[in-house]
Amino acid sequence: MSWETRIPDLIRRHAELTEQLADAAVLADPARLRAVAREHAELTPAAEAARALERVRRELREARSVMGTSEDAELVELAESEVDELAERESRLVAELRERLVPRDALADRAAVVEIRAGTGGAEAGLFAADLFRMYARYAESRRWTVEVVDRSEGERGACKEVVFLVRGRDAYGDLRNESGVHRVQRVPVTESQGRIHTSAATVAVLPEAEEVDVEIREDAIRVDVYRSSGPGGQSVNTTDSAVRITHVPTGLVVTCQDEKSQHKNKAKALRVLRSRLLDQKLAEQEAARARDRKAQVGTGDRSAKIRTYNFPQSRVTDHRIGLTLHRLREILDGDLDELVQALKLVRDAERLDAAVA
DSSP states (O other): OOGGGHHHHHHHHHHHHHHHTTOHHHHTOHHHHHHHHHHHHHHHHHHHHHHHHHHHHHHHHHHHHHHHHOOOHHHHHHHHHHHHHHHHHHHHHHHHHHHHHSOOOTTTTSOEEEEEEEOSSTHHHHHHHHHHHHHHHHHHHHTTOEEEEEEEEEOGGGOEEEEEEEEESTTHHHHHGGGOEEEEEEEOOTTOSSOOOEEEEEEEEEEEOOOTTTOOOOGGGEEEEEEOOOSSSOTGGGTSSOEEEEEETTTTEEEEEOSSSOHHHHHHHHHHHHHHHHHHHHHHHHHHHHHHHHTSOOSOOOTTSEEEEEETTTTEEEETTTTEEESOHHHHHTTOOHHHHHHHHHHHHHHHHHHHHO
């Protein structure tokens, strides 16, 4: 079933709501009036785009009919000009309507909890994980988002074994969620004396920040351990038991935080990350159940799959999910991710739109 089959119902429902807003019975019932007005406001942009699309397609049919039947050369030339203009307008309206019909993602505007871990490749994987952290931090800066480090485990030469950070800003989770997966790098490591290309990997997990109403964590379900922080962070960080490790006993999930000097702040941060992991787990289970019901894995975000390759010799970045290759690796690692992010969002929106009418 095509998403366009929803257009007649959309226009009909909007017309019904418009009539109800003028109905005396509705106007006399404040609660019903609010509900009708809310639905009417939500449907209006899509309904207007749908009506405009119908008008353009009607004019397009008429212009093409003139081209095929008229013997007046001047009239045919005018019709050809109209067809070009109308076809362009049709394309814009189709894109707009598709966007407006995509089911609203309630989590898109949440903050994102991003976890990057070095994978296969030893020290080189740690250096690549640090590169990915820098890439996302630069991208967040370009979007005027804020980045708050929760936990970071560093290796030698600026490598990063693991880093967990929060990204806050408009559509932070909605735009970053497709970054989840295995990222692979192909390059000559700084430690390689023979000039051979090595392949290393890092995993990225992007979770929606959970709110207390999403996931309840009982005190008797967690074990809290405190210990002395390690690594850089100032004098008091390394001399007090401020670092916190929280273990969620029912699931075995473990979260650590040592970024703050205050044990209380570290515990609060760790709880936020734990809550987000539990929410992500719940959402994954729900999505898997929906996928089984549909007999298809639609947008499950399987993190076990290799999603992207960063090839230094060819200055190439390839996203394997959508077959997109860009030959500007340096710019992307400097945070210029917009083209990749938007291309992935378009594909995800198309999947969600198809699923909504399936």
